[in-house]
Amino acid sequence: MHSTQVEAPDMTQADCHLALRSLEGPADACGDTGMYHIGETECFIALVDVLGHGPEAHEVALMADAFLAENYDLPLLDTMQGLHKHLRGTRGAVASMCRLNYATGELSFTGVGNITCRIFGSEHIRTVPRDGIIGYIMSQPREQVFNLHPGDIVMLYSDGVREHFEAHDQPGLLIGSAEEIVGRVMQFFAKGDDDTSCLVMRYVP
Template sequence: MNISGSLTQVLLIEDSSQIGHARRTAQQLAEYHGFDERDAGRVALVATELASNVLKHAGVGELHLRALPRANGFGIEMLAVDRAKGFDLEACMMDGFSTGGTQGIGLGAVARQTEVFDVHADARGAVLLARLYPRNDQTPDLRYGVSQHSLHNDPACGDVWHLAVDRNSISALIVDGLGHGEDAERAARAGEKAFALDPFAAPEMLMEDLHREMIGTRGGAVAFAQFHGERDSLSFTGIGNIGASLVTADKSRGLASHPGIVGAQFRKAQPFDYAHVNGHLLIMYSDGLQSRWNLQDYPGLVHRHPAVIATVLHRDFCRGRDDVTVLVVALEAAHG
């Protein structure tokens, strides 16, 4: 399965009128991607409660939306994001609890409406994840997460991400076209096109394919990681300033890239191989994200869903002066 990357849709939540807008937007996204009336209604209910929760306990925040490509259709992902000083998560999970003094259905009830529900909350704020799939879709959740945003909300984004899944193997790509805007996106999409044709090819050959396709564009930074679950190994190949790390609960190691610009000039594309990576998190990010983050500064975050991790990192470490992409993948041998 190939998952072609898309931008995160961000809805500002700062007054009660925006709760209705969030509900309608999420419901329409679900209906557009094949949800029936009942399942789209679940999406609307969850969007309402997540947006209400942001307004009640934080005063201002965001609802992040995206459609999740599946083998036989789509899911809907929603993340409520705020920068408040934390809230009583245990109380909020109780049915009927409302931090604003009005009757809420409670996040516990929301959790029962979703196929995936996860939360990280601390003094920096909270991120709540809800993923919903049609009731007749029994495909397991794919444990990855991405937060991607263009500079100044430009419709064109110079960052492109792509994920390929084949049974126990995963291949993940980020391309950062030089600069931002339409020309940068054109360069990045050219690289993605070549990658999608054969994402599990030998790394040196694959990088040459991307280089060839990106000639005549601005070029850009490229990195891809190929995880082979049956061999419990990962190969990482990077040219330019795409950051990447392998993370566990007690350690993190950066993955090295070579200098150069794909589509212009680089000396080599030697892959680096890593063994015994099953159970690790792969975190890849463009240079729109600061590199000084450390998941150990967030107790428990490493155990949360990858979508929560990607969103927390974007919230706290986005530079705000470039396109930004954060891609987090749980390396597990049973993705297929």
């Protein structure tokens, strides 16, 4: 799932794309999910990886989809805590969420578990998530704040993607649109042993 709403296209300052790939093939067997919402003044992105894969994991992913679609505009930590409560009694998940303020370039991040969040640009940053499993037991989430510059790229990916790679490992990796960047990540760095997902947001000048 991905959700986009743009009220003022001429003011939009985020280019986003999400790709999901099921280990078993069918889309309804994928336990990875995510969303992005491009608003007039802010952009919200989130990526969720339900434990395991297959149809049962997909059902939990749908629960996460429904919650995020209704609650993406809450304060970031409230959204994470709410997702934790919403997924109680399920097999659980890990997730990362970000919100970008176009006017200030301020990026807020919170994460629980092994969804990787990286910033490529004037600085190369790998965020530090909290330990735990959403819906089961997790550390108190915390919010980290970073300053982006126009052209910077925020990338979220699940553990179906090789964790450690650098832009120079694949020439041209970060060139072009968010869709093109996601396509290269999925092509060159997917491990092939799990559901795979990648979400890219570029802060557009």
